[in-house]
Amino acid sequence: MPLHIDSSQLVKRPALPVDAVLDTVKDKLNACGAVVLVAETGAGKTTRVPADLLTNNASGQIVVLEPRRLAATLAARFVARESDCKLGQEIGYTVRFDDRSNANTKVRFITSGVLLRRLMNSPNLDGISTIIFDEFHERHIEDDLLLAWVQRLRESSRPDLKIIVMSATLNPTRVAAFLNAEVVHSTGRSFPVEIQWHSRIDKRPFSKQIPGALREAAKAGLDGDVLVFVDGVAEIERCKRSCSRVADEFNLELVPLHGRLSPEETQRALAPRKAPRRKILLSTNVAESSVTLEGVTTVIDTGMHKLLRCSPWSGLSALLAEQCPQNSADQRAGRAGRTAPGKCIRLYTQSDYLQRPAQLSPELQRADIAGTVLTLAQLGISVISDLKWLDAPDSARWDAARDLLTQLGALKSDGRISDDGITMSRLPLHPRLGCLLIHAARAGAAEDGALAAALLSEGVRIPDDSGDDESDLELLMSLYRKQQLPRNLMGRVRRVAQQLEKQIQPLERSVNQTREAVAKALLFAFSDRVARRRDNDPNRLQLMGRKDARLDKRSVVTQAKWLVALEAVEKPHTTVRMASAIEADWLLELPNAEEALSEQIEVSWNASAERVEAIESTRFNGLLLDQKQVTAKGKKECAALLQKHVRSAGLARFMELKSLKVLMARRQFAHQVDSAIAGLSEEEVWKHLDGLCNECVSFKEIQKTEPLSTLTHQLDWKQKKGLDKMAPERVQLAGGRHARVKYELGQKPKISARMQDFFGMQDGPKLGNGKVAVLVELLAPNNRPVQLTEDLAGFWARTWPQVRKELRGRYPKHKWPEDPSQ
Incomplete structure (x- = not known):
């Protein structure tokens, strides 16, 4: 039955501009179920429209959404007084910490958060016939969510649900199109x-x-x-x-x-x-x-x-x-x-x-939407496009909110809401603080958890000159218990904490101390905000991602190595304003600990010892947990660093360059004669040293391997045999002596010996399986060069007579045959 208000009492109401359109609003609302009312300031829309609808409301409750608690309470009082009703009976209000209504209340002025919590228990909004969005131009996040959900209901299970959107400054076109609503305008009552x-x-x-x-x-x-x-x-x-x-x-x-x-x-x-x-x-x-x-x-x-x-x-x-x-x-x-x-x-x-x-x-x-995404998850909405919005949040912020909720344990890995998520969604808190409260309650510290969440939600800050402690939040909790916070803060925090404590029950008892329980609960709520104090500067912190920050000078967390940063400002640089100490091993209790942990080998060059040293680091999302020195041998990072310094030092540090050049020339000569025998370039020498770096950690160890010798041993037996055959190190002369072959890159092989060692040889020695004549340097008895030739037979035939004459004169005691080839 509709509520009947004494018409004689209504007549006594002073006339307001909106009165002229009240019948139009009702008619259009009954015709299409949705109206956008644009009424100028002073028109009386907030109080007159709900009261007028009440006289025609056959069933269901009229809910008026106000942007602030003060507006809801004052409007309800005003309408009740004008309608000659007792506040809390037919006309009432429900706001946080204050409820003046009962089961028979027909017009209820509430804030949007109250209706959202009702939505969790009654997604169809059963028992509500009309929802009025007052001052919608302020576009609070809860109002946009509720508008989208109500319109979804009107297009599906609740076509009977009526909606009015009111504002003095709203452009009605888009809202009316979104709701398929009629637009009504009302002038205001104002003076210049x-x-x-x-x-x-x-x-x-x-x-x-x-x-x-x-x-x-x-x-x-x-x-x-x-x-x-x-x-x-x-x-x-x-x-x-x-x-x-x-x-x-x-x-x-x-x-x-x-x-x-x-x-x-x-x-x-x-x-x-x-x-x-x-x-x-x-x-x-x-x-x-x-x-x-x-x-x-x-x-x-x-x-x-x-x-x-x-x-x-x-x-x-x-x-x-x-x-x-x-x-x-x-x-x-x-x-x-x-x-x-x-x-x-x-x-x-x-x-x-x-x-x-x-x-x-x-x-x-522009505001955080984690709570909005969590609410929708409980309502079965997991994709942003599953709900039609007047202005949808961008997908990046939606995804970031879902990632945070998954980290907090509010969402399962498949995106569905978890049991903890359901609990969080029913708390008048940001999901982070809901997570804090749940974990504190599980540890048997529900009362302290509620107080901690209340202090954070109310934005209480630490005072100056507070001394040293393990937690800025614990300090605030202590000040609260001693009633040393400002009086207005004390009242606000007390109301919030008491409400939270009523809503959350200890989920399971733990042997943890209360202080530790709250500190651990903060870690679970802010696990992406872990920080480590720098060793060389106690006021500097390293955050996840190896980002630097400074600790606010008012913070009391002056000694702890590990802490959770609860609040910070990022301009001009990151300053952590509130923190709480934690123990490093608590990090291993986090749900994502296995993914967050990583082991890394960090190498460095000890210049004085000319060696690579390695330290194995265990990190939690980039923050150093543990560090120990390990052997560098066999580590990829070590080899790369050693290679860098070996190349910088040069080849002469690791092998005798003259011998290396001979080996390179000898192998190059053999390769030119027989391509099956591998040549040897300078880059290949470097690659050989690079390979030794995989098994060594210092210059000294490389030198001990005798790199030049190991270069020779690189060839297999067949190639080594071919090398000795094609490019021998020595050749035998007629007199029985062996002459060392001199190999130089880009030059012909050469031997040097006294003239008498070649007597009895009709031609000079040949290399490359007899294909290449050796360049012969003929020496006098005093070992000075007499002739250089690669045609020994021609020398004997054409040049020797004159040379013989000169040698006989200089060295008469030596034998100088006329035909030395015999």
């Missing part, structure tokens, strides 16, 4: 807003600029409250301190407004001011939309906001301060003209504004 720009760039911190802008606005006269937009809670606190003097001077009340306030603090911030004091609302971007702020006529805009970005280091998403786009700046300015004419003071130049993007890119294309 005067825009004031900075004339030049002011590089001072905003905490110094804002007091001046506030003083000028107060001097000019304030017709209402002032809304100041800054980029975060820390900046709010700084501005609150810096603006206190101006506030006292003009009787102004400084009021913070952000998503981390308690419900009571939020109500006080939004409560009507006490005349005659004006409120100065110091706010993050939660006040851009979905929050009703009555009485604001002046906006001071820093032009900054915190944006979810994926840390390239940890893979975790983090809020980073950036310039807001033009549509955000326009929404902020519009807050000054909701109830009366106003002005917006922009602390940046008009040129700066014009250079900014018109709107943000979808979060799906």
Whole structure:
């Protein structure tokens, strides 16, 4: 049965611009099941559309997705009050740590993360009749995923499921085409807003600029409250301190407004001011939309906001301060003209504004998507193309997310979700931190694991001058237990830790100490972020891939050789901001340890000993685990290094060059006569030495092998016999003496002997099996050359008579026959 709301009560509601199109929205929604509503700021879409649908809703729940918890809680309270309903009954909300709803709630304002967790248990979204995506222009990653999944349901098992997409600045064309939806436009209710720009760039911190802008606005006269937009809670606190003097001077009340306030603090911030004091609302971007702020006529805009970005280091998403786009700046300015004419003071130049993007890119294309991929894996989606997206993530980031999930044990090797993956998908954590919590719980340290995950998820940083310890995270855990963290952090961490501890149960008990259990769990969650401290500089780390990093000076992990880098920044160089010590042997317990381990021989040249030395290294993904000296002999790397230094030293270090040249000439001569006998070139000599390097490790060992001798022994028996026959080392002369044959490359073989040794020889000796005459050098008794000839018979016949005459005169005691050939 539809909920009946007292019509007399509804009549009392103040008219809002969106009221004029409510019937059109309902009619088009009933006709095609999907509507895109573009309603300007102040139109009332967030509160009026769900309430109006409620009066016509026969069955099922209307779910309104808000981009922030604060927006969801405030919208639910407002609609319940306007509808004269008790909050938590027909109209309620569900956000992290706070649930004001029951089984009979018909309109539930929630954040997207809440609906995603419901999706895990009910993929068909049973019991929901209508889903409203509010402020969809912000394009949060959960909203894009839910939009794709809801449209998949509408095209398959849930054609009855209705959907409304609402925004003030959204271009409706693509969304309407994606959903096959009707588009409805609504004007807003706004007054003129005067825009004031900075004339030049002011590089001072905003905490110094804002007091001046506030003083000028107060001097000019304030017709209402002032809304100041800054980029975060820390900046709010700084501005609150810096603006206190101006506030006292003009009787102004400084009021913070952000998503981390308690419900009571939020109500006080939004409560009507006490005349005659004006409120100065110091706010993050939660006040851009979905929050009703009555009485604001002046906006001071820093032009900054915190944006979810994926840390390239940890893979975790983090809020980073950036310039807001033009549509955000326009929404902020519009807050000054909701109830009366106003002005917006922009602390940046008009040129700066014009250079900014018109709107943000979808979060799906800039934030970490590991959680998204894990959610889809549980829903049976393993390929990016299996789901139709408004804007799909690129395939490289999808594949990287799947690789990480496989490393964390969330996905099996075949891509299907594992039991641990199912557990991770149900936790309100990044899969890395889910992995941490699961492993800590298995070791019986669920409470400490929940605290560690809470501290990391909330981005808590270590303070300065914290001393020495084994873990920056353990230090934070200790500070938390001693209640020495800032009060706002204590509350946030406590709520997250308590929620996680309720969701995770100790999976099995272990004998591990709690501290070791958490340290090991961190290793499993960040196994791709292992680092080793450099031996020569304790502040320098070597990361996987042999990349260098420095340890932040605030880190307390000052002694450990091995550690896990939990967070780092990469500009201008990699600095590890948070770390935890580990033991090297823990690495062997990781699921991918066998693939990550490698053994490598590292060789070096000992110049003084003229030898190659080898060290065997065992590495884990490039990081040195163990190292020992081993014999270099027979190692390929050693041979290559020894060869390099042998060639650099030259042939003369390893053999007598004169003998080598003779051998080379002799073999060249023999080869020319008989090609079956191998020649010998200089390159072949080098190759021979290269071969010896495979069996030796030093110059001394090579020299001991007598390389010249082994060169000779290279020939087989047949070739060696042929060499001795074709190119003998000596030849016998007529007198019985043997003369050594002189071989030189490119020259004829030559022998030298005294004249008398050739008496009785009709012709000179021949080599090459009698084919080549030897060049004969005839010597006088004093061993001085007399004649050089390769035709001994011709010499005897033509030249000898004259030579004989000269020799007889010089050496009369010697016999000089007339015919020496006889």
